[in-house]
Amino acid sequence: MDNAKLKNRLKYGAIWGFIAFELIFFTVAGEYLSLSDKVFLDLDNMMLLFKQSAPIGIIALGMTIIMINGNIDLSVGATFALSAIVLLDSMTWPVFAGLGDWVIPVSWLLALLTGVVLGAVNGLIVWKTGVDAFIVTLGSMLGYRGLVFMYHGEQPTSHLNWTLVDFAEASFLGIHTPTWFLLAVAVAMWFLMTRTVHGRNAYAVGDNREAAVNAGIRVGPHILVNFMLIGFLAALSAVVFYSESGSVNPNDGELYELWAITAVVLGGTKLTGGSGSIVSTFGGVIAIQLLRKGLGHIGADTETVNLVIGVILIAVLFLDRQLNIKGREELKT
Amino acid sequence: MSGQQAPVLRLEGIVKTFPGVRALDGVSFSVQPGEVHALMGENGAGKSTLMKVLGGIHQPDEGRILIDEKPVVMASPLDAKAKGIVFIHQELSLARELSVAENVFLGELPRKAFGLVDWKKLNDDCAAILEKLRVRFTPQTRVGDLSIANQQMVEIARALVHEAKAVIFDEPTASLTDAEKVVLFDVIADLKTHGVGIIYISHRMEEIFRITDRISVLRDGTYRGTLVTAETTEEEITQQMIGRKLDLTRNIRPVETGDVALEVRGLACGDLFQDISFKVHKGEVVGFYGLVGAGRTEIAETLFGLRTPTAGSIHLDGNEVTIESPVDAIRLGISLVPENRKEQGLVLSMNCRDNMTLPQVDDLTAGPFVSDGAEVAIFDQYRDRLDIKTPGWRQLAGNLSGGNQQKIVIGKWLSMKPEVLIVDEPTRGIDVGSKSEIHNLIRDLAAHGYAVIVISSEMPEVLHVSDRVIAMYSGRITKEFTAAEITEDKLIQAISGLNGSSGKDAA
Numbered sequence: 001m002d003n004a005k006l007k008n009r010l011k012y013g014a015i016w017g018f019i020a021f022e023l024i025f026f027t028v029a030g031e032y033l034s035l036s037d038k039v040f041l042d043l044d045n046m047m048l049l050f051k052q053s054a055p056i057g058i059i060a061l062g063m064t065i066i067m068i069n070g071n072i073d074l075s076v077g078a079t080f081a082l083s084a085i086v087l088l089d090s091m092t093w094p095v096f097a098g099l100g101d102w103v104i105p106v107s108w109l110l111a112l113l114t115g116v117v118l119g120a121v122n123g124l125i126v127w128k129t130g131v132d133a134f135i136v137t138l139g140s141m142l143g144y145r146g147l148v149f150m151y152h153g154e155q156p157t158s159h160l161n162w163t164l165v166d167f168a169e170a171s172f173l174g175i176h177t178p179t180w181f182l183l184a185v186a187v188a189m190w191f192l193m194t195r196t197v198h199g200r201n202a203y204a205v206g207d208n209r210e211a212a213v214n215a216g217i218r219v220g221p222h223i224l225v226n227f228m229l230i231g232f233l234a235a236l237s238a239v240v241f242y243s244e245s246g247s248v249n250p251n252d253g254e255l256y257e258l259w260a261i262t263a264v265v266l267g268g269t270k271l272t273g274g275s276g277s278i279v280s281t282f283g284g285v286i287a288i289q290l291l292r293k294g295l296g297h298i299g300a301d302t303e304t305v306n307l308v309i310g311v312i313l314i315a316v317l318f319l320d321r322q323l324n325i326k327g328r329e330e331l332k333t
Numbered sequence: 334m335s336g337q338q339a340p341v342l343r344l345e346g347i348v349k350t351f352p353g354v355r356a357l358d359g360v361s362f363s364v365q366p367g368e369v370h371a372l373m374g375e376n377g378a379g380k381s382t383l384m385k386v387l388g389g390i391h392q393p394d395e396g397r398i399l400i401d402e403k404p405v406v407m408a409s410p411l412d413a414k415a416k417g418i419v420f421i422h423q424e425l426s427l428a429r430e431l432s433v434a435e436n437v438f439l440g441e442l443p444r445k446a447f448g449l450v451d452w453k454k455l456n457d458d459c460a461a462i463l464e465k466l467r468v469r470f471t472p473q474t475r476v477g478d479l480s481i482a483n484q485q486m487v488e489i490a491r492a493l494v495h496e497a498k499a500v501i502f503d504e505p506t507a508s509l510t511d512a513e514k515v516v517l518f519d520v521i522a523d524l525k526t527h528g529v530g531i532i533y534i535s536h537r538m539e540e541i542f543r544i545t546d547r548i549s550v551l552r553d554g555t556y557r558g559t560l561v562t563a564e565t566t567e568e569e570i571t572q573q574m575i576g577r578k579l580d581l582t583r584n585i586r587p588v589e590t591g592d593v594a595l596e597v598r599g600l601a602c603g604d605l606f607q608d609i610s611f612k613v614h615k616g617e618v619v620g621f622y623g624l625v626g627a628g629r630t631e632i633a634e635t636l637f638g639l640r641t642p643t644a645g646s647i648h649l650d651g652n653e654v655t656i657e658s659p660v661d662a663i664r665l666g667i668s669l670v671p672e673n674r675k676e677q678g679l680v681l682s683m684n685c686r687d688n689m690t691l692p693q694v695d696d697l698t699a700g701p702f703v704s705d706g707a708e709v710a711i712f713d714q715y716r717d718r719l720d721i722k723t724p725g726w727r728q729l730a731g732n733l734s735g736g737n738q739q740k741i742v743i744g745k746w747l748s749m750k751p752e753v754l755i756v757d758e759p760t761r762g763i764d765v766g767s768k769s770e771i772h773n774l775i776r777d778l779a780a781h782g783y784a785v786i787v788i789s790s791e792m793p794e795v796l797h798v799s800d801r802v803i804a805m806y807s808g809r810i811t812k813e814f815t816a817a818e819i820t821e822d823k824l825i826q827a828i829s830g831l832n833g834s835s836g837k838d839a840a
Contacts, residue, residue, distance in 0.1 A: 195449055195450060196447070196448045196449055196450060197442045197444055197448050197449070197450050198448055200431065200435055200442060200450060201440075201442075203428055203430050203431050204428040204431060204435070204436075204439055204440075207428035207429055207430050207431070208426055208427060208428045208429075210426060211426035211427060211428060211439065212428070212439065212440070213411075214410050214411060214414070214426065214440075215439035215440030215441070216411055216440035216441065217439070217440045274428065274429065274430050275429075275430040
């Protein structure tokens with residue numbers, strides 16, 4: 001039994017060990033390889049790292065509950081882009097012309113609502129048709145992206161509201177606005193998954209769906225709520241990011257779903273569902289951003305970053321599989 | 334005996350038919366409050382179907398279920414649970430990542446405001462239940478960290494959350510150690526004192542005599558009667574279970590002493606089976622008989638290279654061989670017709686010919702291409718030899734009847750020209766007519782000089798086809814019989830862990 005505990009600790013602790021390794025490696029390697037004089041573990045640099053983690057991080061935290069459920073959502077990148085368009089475009093709508101800066105919360109709400117609706121569509125289809133979430137959201141990923149392009153063709157959608165930009169670029173207690181959002185979502189999701197009935201049921205549904213059904217958990221509505229939640233978080237991620245940038249390209253958010261899934265998997269959540277932790281996903285998000293920044297710091301280009309992350313992901317899954325096979329064989333005997 | 338009291342649960346004339354099979358034919362029995370009622374019967378006698386009817390998974394075609402003498406309909410598993418029928422399954426249905434308490438109260442976690450879990454109440458309530466069960470783990474333990482036996486305790490704890498009217502234990506001791514069994518029996522005794530009715534399904538005679546009050550016997554989907562445990566004997570139960578009408582013509586012929594084709598010495602594989610030694614001669618059928626989980630299939634899998642033995646040796650034609658994979662086994666002339674035809678034996682969406690030639694398609698080539706002609710030739714040959722009824726080789730394997738599917742699998746392996754053919758549950762899910770055809774086929778193969786091992790859970794089948802029968806219990810060979818000396822009683826005893834027969838439970 002101690003063995004099992006050790007395994008668990010290893011599973012969820014590994015990501016933090018990996019982060020520590022990255023920090024040490026890039027600090028040391030940076031001494032010799034970095035083109036700039038700045039040390040890697042600089043406070044400003046780390047604060048920036050959190051800020052840059054926010055868009056994908058917020059989505060990844062939502063993806064965790066979806067994957068604990070044993071589902072997946074590939075449409076988050078498209079949801080992100082569509083919500084961003086609604087956010088920026090709605091600020092220019094004539095209906096809201098008289099609102100002044102009060103248009104900001106209205107546009108925020110509209111963008112968030114867009115995310116929730118898109119998520120609900122996914123959830124309803126998964127629930128009512130019983131089609132695998134992978135297929136459903138693969139379809140909606142294409143469909144939602146189609147809507148993005150229908151909006152303005154290949155043209156970017158832009159609107160700069162300086163009040164909004166000021167807010168988004170502000171920092172409070174030395175922490176940037178996007179980082180605050182990331183932290184708030186992380187705490188809220190952690191609370192949801194560890195303290196609420198809904199969160200605990202999410203594990204049961206993913207772990208043993210039949211047992212969950214037999215225990216009277218209404219699995220369909222449960223899944224629907226989770227898809228609405230991740231839609232909301234994808235939209236929130238867009239709100240946080242585009243408040244600052246003010247311009248959406250129709251290709252924005254592409255591959256976000258894969259980065260989010262990568263972060264979740266690095267954090268130790270199983271693709272088959274039933275296990276996973278918000279804290280570890282948070283670690284996965286930081287680890288990926290560290291890797292991107294660190295490789296940049298020692299002079300590697302983007303292609304190398306992707307190659308390295310790809311290799312690490314496969315290595316992690318391989319290790320996880322080895323651990324799980326061992327565990328299962330113990331069970332059999 | 335509390336005979337005067339109204340039964341908590343009563344089944345009246347339950348009939349359930351599936352296409353082609355009358356799985357249950359008028360089964361009636363009742364369970365008194367505080368009674369442990371054993372349900373016995375051979376594999377396929379209808380026990381599981383009956384339990385599925387009781388659990389709301391199947392609806393009966395005829396007959397009634399009464400709880401406290403009031404007729405009820407079990408619409409779904411959830412409905413059955415709500416009406417106080419609780420199952421402790423062999424296969425556990427727990428969420429491994431959650432704590433014990435969360436599993437026990439799954440679907441009904443106590444809530445505070447805002448959907449928050451009331452952890453204190455949850456853990457306190459769970460602790461109270463665990464205390465009754467006298468287990469050593471706490472409500473906070475992660476279920477995945479528990480042993481199988483303790484996980485079963487969690488399932489039992491679940492049954493105690495609500496006022497259960499009847500608790501059904503399906504082979505509960507299959508994975509328990511002796512000490513754990515004692516705890517389980519204490520729990521059952523405790524449930525008894527609370528007036529719960531208990532249905533106890535088991536093949537293990539010692540347990541039946543130790544804890545049950547009455548025994549109802551099923552045979553071929555019919556109810557054979559209820560015996561009072563204190564007034565009956567093993568022989569009587571066995572007789573009820575087997576009856577006479579299934580007595581197929583016994584196969585007693587002079588044992589031909591062909592050369593030894595396969596010899597196994599001291600084979601072991603972890604906890605699955607130990608100290609397995611036997612010989613199979615050319616032209617001989619050796620039957621392996623035992624309960625599910627006795628280790629028979631695992632031995633076959635080891636011989637076919639799917640498992641790695643931890644001790645012992647395998648000899649073919651007198652030479653020691655190492656079998657590390659099915660490729661090795663096939664090359665050495667060992668073939669396995671697996672237990673589960675549809676999952677392990679056939680590609681259902683492929684046609685008959687392609688299924689049959691699957692293991693040797695590499696050799697049936699003309700240049701870089703697979704030779705259609707050679708494939709069809711093989712198919713035709715074995716279709717005729719095995720009398721496979723199919724409109725043509727283009728027919729998809731999934732569209733054939735069970736018997737013909739099984740023949741395709743057998744044909745597939747015969748076409749590989751094996752010396753040793755292992756057939757695991759050759760007639761599972763096959764109708765009676767085709768059964769005897771398959772049996773004759775197995776006999777015929779032996780007559781042609783193949784060494785055949787037949788693994789079966791059906792006693793008539795084992796008796797019918799085997800020249801020798803090896804009985805197993807709990808991973809060990811308990812006894813070996815020649816066809817002439819075998820009796821059904823002896824065989825039942827040898828596989829039930831009685832008469833001091835060795836096995837890990839006795840250790």
